[in-house]
Amino acid sequence: MHILVTGGAGFIGRHVVAGLFARDHAVRVLDSFRPDVHQGARPIDGAEVFSGDVRDRAVLDRALDGIDAVIHLAAKVGLGVDIGDLPDYAATNDLGTAELLAAMARKGVGRLTLASSMVVYGEGEAQCPEHGAVRPAPRRAEAMAAGAFEPTCPHCGRTLGTTLVGETTAFDPRNAYATSKVAQEFYASNWARVTGGSVAAMRYHNVYGPGMPKDTPYAGVAAIFLSALRRGEAPSVFEDGGQRRDFVHVRDVAAATILACERHTTGVRAFNVGSGTPRTVGDMAVALARAVDGPVPVVTGRFRLGDVRHITADSSRLVAELGWRPAVAFDDGMVEMSRAVG
Ligand code: UD1
Numbered sequence: 001m002h003i004l005v006t007g008g009a010g011f012i013g014r015h016v017v018a019g020l021f022a023r024d025h026a027v028r029v030l031d032s033f034r035p036d037v038h039q040g041a042r043p044i045d046g047a048e049v050f051s052g053d054v055r056d057r058a059v060l061d062r063a064l065d066g067i068d069a070v071i072h073l074a075a076k077v078g079l080g081v082d083i084g085d086l087p088d089y090a091a092t093n094d095l096g097t098a099e100l101l102a103a104m105a106r107k108g109v110g111r112l113t114l115a116s117s118m119v120v121y122g123e124g125e126a127q128c129p130e131h132g133a134v135r136p137a138p139r140r141a142e143a144m145a146a147g148a149f150e151p152t153c154p155h156c157g158r159t160l161g162t163t164l165v166g167e168t169t170a171f172d173p174r175n176a177y178a179t180s181k182v183a184q185e186f187y188a189s190n191w192a193r194v195t196g197g198s199v200a201a202m203r204y205h206n207v208y209g210p211g212m213p214k215d216t217p218y219a220g221v222a223a224i225f226l227s228a229l230r231r232g233e234a235p236s237v238f239e240d241g242g243q244r245r246d247f248v249h250v251r252d253v254a255a256a257t258i259l260a261c262e263r264h265t266t267g268v269r270a271f272n273v274g275s276g277t278p279r280t281v282g283d284m285a286v287a288l289a290r291a292v293d294g295p296v297p298v299v300t301g302r303f304r305l306g307d308v309r310h311i312t313a314d315s316s317r318l319v320a321e322l323g324w325r326p327a328v329a330f331d332d333g334m335v336e337m338s339r340a341v342g
Contacts (some may be wrong), residue, residue, distance in 0.1 A: 007074030015254035060103035069111035078218030093180035122172030126160035164314035175306035200260035205274035209250035210340035229294035241282025246274035249328035272313035
């Protein structure tokens with residue numbers, strides 16, 4: 001197929017482009033090469049590259065010429081620095097997707113694979129011993145400052161046990177980035193209904209691996225820990241380190257994205273993309289410190305109000321419907337990342 005990858009010069013994008021070439025697709029990349037994301041624009045071997053913004057209609061029309069399917073990865077990621085980030089998330093992610101969809105309709109391109117995120121579920125669902133499956137109450141700054149990090153039952157205030165969230169769990173975005181990911185999914189569904197196009201919304205878990213952005217306010221925790229370790233400093237673990245995530249390797253994420261692009265051809269479908277094995281942030285810090293033989297992580301008790309406590313996905317739909325299997329084991333992935341250049 002002829003595939004356009006927006007954001008193809010980014011962390012996940014470069015692995016997707018490499019995977020597409022390995023499967024003999026023709027690849028075109030549209031990337032803005034924003035300086036706050038790309039420290040130096042490295043070339044992408046073999047791909048036809050358009051440097052431009054997904055909000056630029058003229059660029060979009062040229063980039064979509066002769067294209068069969070779009071993988072839309074271009075987005076502003078991360079939690080954001082402060083509330084002043086709101087307009088940039090809306091402009092980049094919401095408006096960017098709306099312009100892309102309108103252009104796909106103009107050019108008759110009917111197949112979309114969209115980078116979404118596990119953060120659309122917020123705190124997800126959890127088990128109360130008395131009230132069963134509940135949506136955890138928002139965490140309060142005063143409680144967290146007092147060291148009470150676990151979300152509680154909105155009815156009785158009891159501490160909750162976690163479950164793996166499936167794709168039918170209701171949206172509950174709790175920061176600007178999460179809100180923009182929900183919006184992207186809704187815009188794409190609107191587009192699919194009107195045009196008859198197909199959408200695979202890939203709800204990525206915490207992606208890590210070679211090429212991960214670092215030293216920006218939008219870097220993920222694995223990259224932040226690795227940068228600290230390379231400076232000879234101990235990783236600084238927020239809260240009590242017990243917050244759970246599913247760290248999934250970027251090559252596995254790229255493979256899932258490519259399978260969805262190739263195999264999902266009708267209707268709108270969401271897929272959680274996680275390794276299936278939740279870890280705590282504290283455990284991840286220890287694994288990385290061990291991989292580089294660095295200082296023992298420090299648990300600081302600091303917190304960021306927009307953070308969710310636990311996000312862990314059930315990715316069995318991706319396995320059952322698209323035949324995906326994660327291939328990189330956590331410990332191997334951590335060692336590989338710790339040795340990667342850059
Ligand atoms: C991450 C991604 C987001 C993606 C989501 C999917 C980034 C920046 N965010 O969000 O794009 O949609 O996964 O699940 O890649 N932490 C520390 N020390 C630090 C920094 C963070 O302990 O120095 C902790 C945070 O408090 C949080 C956890 O690490 O509990 C993860 O933080 P982060 O990597 O920013 O990612 P998510 O919020 O999970």
